[in-house]
Amino acid sequence: MCGRFALHTPRSRVAARYFDSRLPVGDVHAQYNVTPGIQITCVLATPDDPVSFAFSHWGFRPPWAKEDAPTPINIRAEKAATSPYFRSAFAHRRCLIPANGWYEWRKTESGKQPYYITLKDPDRDEVVFFAGLWEPAGEGLETCCAILTEPACPAFAFIHDRQPVVLDPECRWQWLDPELSDRETIRKIARRLDPDRLIAYPVSPRVNRPANDDPSLIVKVEG
Numbered sequence: 001m002c003g004r005f006a007l008h009t010p011r012s013r014v015a016a017r018y019f020d021s022r023l024p025v026g027d028v029h030a031q032y033n034v035t036p037g038i039q040i041t042c043v044l045a046t047p048d049d050p051v052s053f054a055f056s057h058w059g060f061r062p063p064w065a066k067e068d069a070p071t072p073i074n075i076r077a078e079k080a081a082t083s084p085y086f087r088s089a090f091a092h093r094r095c096l097i098p099a100n101g102w103y104e105w106r107k108t109e110s111g112k113q114p115y116y117i118t119l120k121d122p123d124r125d126e127v128v129f130f131a132g133l134w135e136p137a138g139e140g141l142e143t144c145c146a147i148l149t150e151p152a153c154p155a156f157a158f159i160h161d162r163q164p165v166v167l168d169p170e171c172r173w174q175w176l177d178p179e180l181s182d183r184e185t186i187r188k189i190a191r192r193l194d195p196d197r198l199i200a201y202p203v204s205p206r207v208n209r210p211a212n213d214d215p216s217l218i219v220k221v222e223g
Contacts, residue, residue: 002164005102025053043096045176060146089133091181097130104160131165
């Protein structure tokens with residue numbers, strides 16, 4: 001799953017490096033403990049705009065859904081293309097959610113130990129891109145979104161049995177393309193980032209508290 005992540009690379013740097021855009025995209029302060037239910041950075045495309053940096057509510061609900069309908073932050077990739085709740089977004093409204101890394105919790109005899117999964121070589125990749133889906137949103141929110149998840153790769157399965165779908169940046173344009181809607185084609189172009197480019201290590205349980213948001217959260221601890 002993915003319930004917490006960090007993004008401290010400026011949005012403008014992500015836009016320039018990965019999308020060749022120098023236009024203002026609204027940089028915000030670094031975040032080391034991004035939690036559900038807030039506005040997060042979401043890269044999306046529309047027929048009128050090939051790439052747009054939005055602030056999107058982390059919690060997915062289609063416009064046609066009732067007010068008491070669920071607002072999941074994660075969507076199982078196995079059902080995204082076929083579930084009535086998600087299939088339209090899967091076909092036409094895919095997005096990318098940049099992050100420097102994410103947190104998962106491992107069950108131990110003494111409690112849950114948080115781990116941070118991030119890039120081995122941040123100079124090479126700088127950020128990871130989670131695969132996501134978005135929808136237009138009401139109540140003053142422009143969009144809402146959720147992160148796709150899948151079974152954890154063997155390297156990280158000892159922490160948690162699921163993980164976000166982390167895409168190789170090389171497929172970013174195809175993933176965003178709203179005109180590309182065939183289910184099997186989308187699955188083929190959604191190439192995963194090589195897990196060997198990632199590393200996981202234990203971090204302080206201070207991350208358990210949403211109010212804590214500082215660089216010390218992503219520092220390795222003995223565990």
